[in-house]
Amino acid sequence: MVEIPETGRQALDADVMREWAARGIDTLTRHRRGVDELNVFPVADSDTATNMLATLQAAFQGATPGLGLEALLDEAAGRALLSARGNSGVILAQMLRGLADAWNGDEIDAKGFAGGLRTATDAATAAVAVPTAGTILTVAEAAASAAAKAAPFGFVSAARAAAEAAAEAVAATPGQLPALARAGVVDAGGLALTLLLEALVETLTGSVSTGALDLLERHRVRAVSEVEEVPRESGSEAFGYEVQYLLESNAPAAAELRHRLTDLGDSVVIIGSRAAADVTTFNVHVHVNDIGAAIEAGIERGRVHRISVTRFDDTAPPRPARADRPATPRTVLVATAAARVREFLDRDGATTTGPDRVREALAAVRAAGGRSTVVLADGPDAARAAREGAQGARGDGYRVTVIPTGSVVQSLAALAVHDPERHFDDDVAAMAEAAAACRTGELRAEAEGVAVVVGEADFGVFDTAREAVRDLADRLCAGGAELLTVLPGAGSDTETVTALSDHVREAWPLVEVQQLPAGDDEPLLLIGAE
Incomplete structure (x- = not known):
C-alpha cells in the first residue's frame, strides 16, 4: 500500500466536502463496472456500485451554491433519501444522514470526523432489519473504529486509518459471508465504500491510496467461466x-x-x-x-x-398461470374521483369506480367470476378506500393488490401496460413501474397568475396560461418524454391546449401529445409524461 504523508488539510469544511464528493463520484464512475461484477449479496444483480453512484450524484450534483458544511450535508442527505436506489444506495443515503446529524458546524476536526463515521455507521446499521456480517456495514464499523483510535494524531491520520481499516475489512469479507467465498469475490458495497474513503484521503493529501484498487484487481482476474453461480443468501x-x-x-x-x-x-x-x-x-x-x-x-x-x-x-420467461385454476381475465379497477375520466374509460371497456364505491366494485368483479384484481388508486383517499375494500374482497384464493399512483395520468400509464397473460405479480410489477415512470405536471390557478408544478416542486407563477403551459412542457420534455397525456381541467380553455400542442410540435417534434376528456375543476391542466 502506498505510504500516505501525514501532512495535508487537517479539517473538513464545505469546500473539502464538495471536493470529496466530486472525487468520490469520479472514482465510482471509473470503477463502477468492476465493482458491480463482484455483486453477489444480498442478490447477484450486479448493481451495487451503480446504485451507490446514482445516490451520490443525486445528493451532491446540482447542490445549492454557497452553503456551509452543515446546510450542504443536510441538503445532500435529503436529496439522497428521495433518490436512493437499491439496497446499497439506501444504506449510503442513511450514512449521509448520519454525517449530517453529527457534523453540526462549518468545520470538522479529526475527532468530529471520527464521531461522524460512528453516527453514520450506527444509523445505517439501525436501518437494516437484519444486519449481516461481511457486508458494507461490517466495513463501515471497521472504518469508524479505526478513525476513533487515530483521531488524536490528526485528521489525515484518522482518514487514512479509516480507509486502511476498510480495505482490510473488505479483504476479510469472504470469510464472513459464504456467498462471497463461493464466488471468490469480496463484498461489493464494502469495496465501494472503501473507494470513497480513499477518495477522501486523496482529497486531503493529494496522494493516492490503492488498497481498494488492489482488492478490485485481485478479484477480477478470474474469468467469468471460472466463477461459480451463486445462489442468494438469507x-x-x-x-x-x-x-x-x-x-x-x-x-x-x-x-x-x-x-x-x-x-x-x-x-x-x-x-x-x-x-x-x-x-x-x-x-x-x-x-x-x-x-x-x-x-x-x-x-x-x-x-x-x-x-x-x-x-x-x-x-x-414469464411464469405461466397456475394449472389448477381456470384461465379467467384479470380485472384492473381504476379508482378515481375524476368523473369525466371514468366515463371515458368506461366507454373504452375499462372497469372504474369512485373512491367511495371501491368495496362494492370489488364485490361485483368477484361475483362475475374473476380470480384477481389490481386496483389503481390515484390519491390518498382512493388508496385508503381501495385498501379497505381489498381487505374485504380477499379470501378463498382471490388476489387483490392496490397500486397507489398519485395521479389519474399515472393510473392511465399503468393501465396501458396491463397484460392479462402475464403472471399476476409480473403484471403488478409492470404496472407499478409504469406508474412510477410517469412524471406529472400541473397548471394551477392562483391569485398572482398561473403556477407551474412538476411533481411536488413549484416552478414559479406566470401571467398567462399559455406562457405557463410552454414552460411546463419544456420541463417535462427535457426529462426524456416520448408521450404527453393531457387532461384539461374544467376551468381550462382550448387556447391553452392549442398553445401546448403547437409548442411541443415545434420545440419537441419527437414527442407525441394525446388529449383526454376534461378532468376536475382543479388543476387547470394535468399532464403525464412518459
Whole structure:
C-alpha cells in the first residue's frame, strides 16, 4: 500500500466536502463496472456500485451554491433519501444522514470526523432489519473504529486509518459471508465504500491510496467461466422482486412497517429524512414475492408514492398461470374521483369506480367470476378506500393488490401496460413501474397568475396560461418524454391546449401529445409524461 504523508488539510469544511464528493463520484464512475461484477449479496444483480453512484450524484450534483458544511450535508442527505436506489444506495443515503446529524458546524476536526463515521455507521446499521456480517456495514464499523483510535494524531491520520481499516475489512469479507467465498469475490458495497474513503484521503493529501484498487484487481482476474453461480443468501433465493417506495408517515409507523416487511421478505432497509422525532419521509426497501402486500403495508401506515418494482431475474420467461385454476381475465379497477375520466374509460371497456364505491366494485368483479384484481388508486383517499375494500374482497384464493399512483395520468400509464397473460405479480410489477415512470405536471390557478408544478416542486407563477403551459412542457420534455397525456381541467380553455400542442410540435417534434376528456375543476391542466 502506498505510504500516505501525514501532512495535508487537517479539517473538513464545505469546500473539502464538495471536493470529496466530486472525487468520490469520479472514482465510482471509473470503477463502477468492476465493482458491480463482484455483486453477489444480498442478490447477484450486479448493481451495487451503480446504485451507490446514482445516490451520490443525486445528493451532491446540482447542490445549492454557497452553503456551509452543515446546510450542504443536510441538503445532500435529503436529496439522497428521495433518490436512493437499491439496497446499497439506501444504506449510503442513511450514512449521509448520519454525517449530517453529527457534523453540526462549518468545520470538522479529526475527532468530529471520527464521531461522524460512528453516527453514520450506527444509523445505517439501525436501518437494516437484519444486519449481516461481511457486508458494507461490517466495513463501515471497521472504518469508524479505526478513525476513533487515530483521531488524536490528526485528521489525515484518522482518514487514512479509516480507509486502511476498510480495505482490510473488505479483504476479510469472504470469510464472513459464504456467498462471497463461493464466488471468490469480496463484498461489493464494502469495496465501494472503501473507494470513497480513499477518495477522501486523496482529497486531503493529494496522494493516492490503492488498497481498494488492489482488492478490485485481485478479484477480477478470474474469468467469468471460472466463477461459480451463486445462489442468494438469507432466504433471498425465495424472493423474486425488489420493492422500493417513499412513505410519508411517522417514526412509530415506520417501526411497525419494518416488522411487517420482515415477515413478508428480506433485505428490509428503512431510512428517514432526519433523526429527530418529526420524521415525515422514509425510503423503504424490501425483497419480496408478494408485491401488493409490501405496498399495502406502507399504505396502511401513511402515504406511499414513487413506487419502484424490479424483478431480479429479468431474463427468465414469464411464469405461466397456475394449472389448477381456470384461465379467467384479470380485472384492473381504476379508482378515481375524476368523473369525466371514468366515463371515458368506461366507454373504452375499462372497469372504474369512485373512491367511495371501491368495496362494492370489488364485490361485483368477484361475483362475475374473476380470480384477481389490481386496483389503481390515484390519491390518498382512493388508496385508503381501495385498501379497505381489498381487505374485504380477499379470501378463498382471490388476489387483490392496490397500486397507489398519485395521479389519474399515472393510473392511465399503468393501465396501458396491463397484460392479462402475464403472471399476476409480473403484471403488478409492470404496472407499478409504469406508474412510477410517469412524471406529472400541473397548471394551477392562483391569485398572482398561473403556477407551474412538476411533481411536488413549484416552478414559479406566470401571467398567462399559455406562457405557463410552454414552460411546463419544456420541463417535462427535457426529462426524456416520448408521450404527453393531457387532461384539461374544467376551468381550462382550448387556447391553452392549442398553445401546448403547437409548442411541443415545434420545440419537441419527437414527442407525441394525446388529449383526454376534461378532468376536475382543479388543476387547470394535468399532464403525464412518459
